[in-house]
Amino acid sequence: MTTALFTASGISQRYAGRAVLDDIGFVLRPGEMLALLGPSGAGKTTLFRCLAGLQAPDAGRARLDGTDVLALRGRERRRIGLVFQQFNLVGRLSALDNVLAGRLGHVPAWRGMLRMFSREDVALAQHCLDRVGLADHAAQRADTLSGGQQQRVAIARALAQQPDLIIADEPVASLDPGSGTGVLELLKAICHADRVAVICSLHQPDYARRYADRVLGLRAGRIVVDVPAADLAHAQLQALYDDAIMETTQ
Ligand SMILES: Nc1ncnc2c1ncn2[C@@H]1O[C@H](COP(=O)(O)OP(=O)(O)O)[C@@H](O)[C@H]1O
Ligand SMILES: [Mg+2]
Known part of the structure; x- marks a missing residue:
């Protein structure tokens, strides 16, 4: 069995005395795609912030190759790429410049500020745009791209970091179904x-x-489902969402 790439253990977070995350633990292997399901308010975004090292949980640890994510600095930080529901691009910059931003951790700060990227960085950024099918849109301002295209630029930006792990928080929630499935396929x-x-x-x-390869179900801050995606049963979904109306795509 392949060694773990990423390990979360005992992650707990309370807000105003209320447990928002309660003893979250799982292991992720290289090349594994994990879907996190759960109703709004289940704690998905809070968990992602803890997994990405953007916030320190009250208890527990997330480790990438054994290193606490909170201790990742500089270049090491690039090993985790982030993709958000609202894309988080700089609208007035071109698609290519947004992707180059993914390289910023790679160059000394003064070079980053002058936007003097190396030829290799520009070639890598162009290659990443090509991989998401947007080679022809490199010079286009990000805010003139469609939602689906903007999310592809965001994925190219994450790719340009040459990450080991990509954390995507509801990456298709703002997209129409066609663009959404395109992003997930990518x-x-x-x-x-x-x-x-x-x-x-x-x-x-x-x-x-x-x-996904595997599905985690989060409900009220606890993992209540952890199964191979193919085994995800209707009863498990009902337990996850109760009587809430589920969005379906069929
Ligand atoms: N910084 C915060 N301070 C207080 N409560 C928070 C904070 N962030 C999130 N919460 C609460 O934690 C719960 C989980 O939120 P969130 O992680 O955003 O869930 P999800 O992404 O699954 O919708 C919600 O009840 C939310 O109001
Ligand atoms: Mg959320």
Whole structure:
């Protein structure tokens, strides 16, 4: 069995005395795509912030190759790429410049500020845009791209970091179904071809079944489902969402 790339153990977080995350633990291997399902308020974004090292949980640890994510500095930080629901691009910059931003951890700060990237960095950024199918849009301002294209630029930016792990928080929630499945197909292809691990929160169980290798179900801050995607049962989904109306894509 392949060694673990990423390990979360005992992650707990309380806000105002209320447990928002309660003893979260799981292991992720290189090239594994994990879907995180759970209703709004389940704690998905809080968990992702802890996994990415953006916030220190009250208890527990997330480790990438044995290193606490909170201790990742500089270049090491690039090993985790982030993708957000709202893309988080700089609208007035070109697609290529947004992707180059993924290289910023790689160059000394003064060079980054002058935007003097090396020829290799520019070539890598162009290659990443090519991989997400946007080679022809490199010079286009990000805010003139469609939502699906913007999310592809965000994925190219994450790719340009040459990450070991991509954490995507509801990456298709702002997209129409066609663009959404395109983005998930892309994440799955990157995951399997580059052996990058992907953790992706979704609202559609059907997407989780179709694209993920494994599904974690989060409810009220606890993991209540942890199964291979192919084994995800209707009863487990009901337990996760109760009587809430599930979004389906069929
Ligand atoms: N900084 C914060 N301070 C207080 N409560 C928070 C904070 N961040 C999130 N919460 C609460 O934690 C719970 C989980 O939120 P969140 O992680 O955003 O869930 P999800 O992403 O699954 O919708 C919610 O009840 C939310 O209001
Ligand atoms: Mg959220």
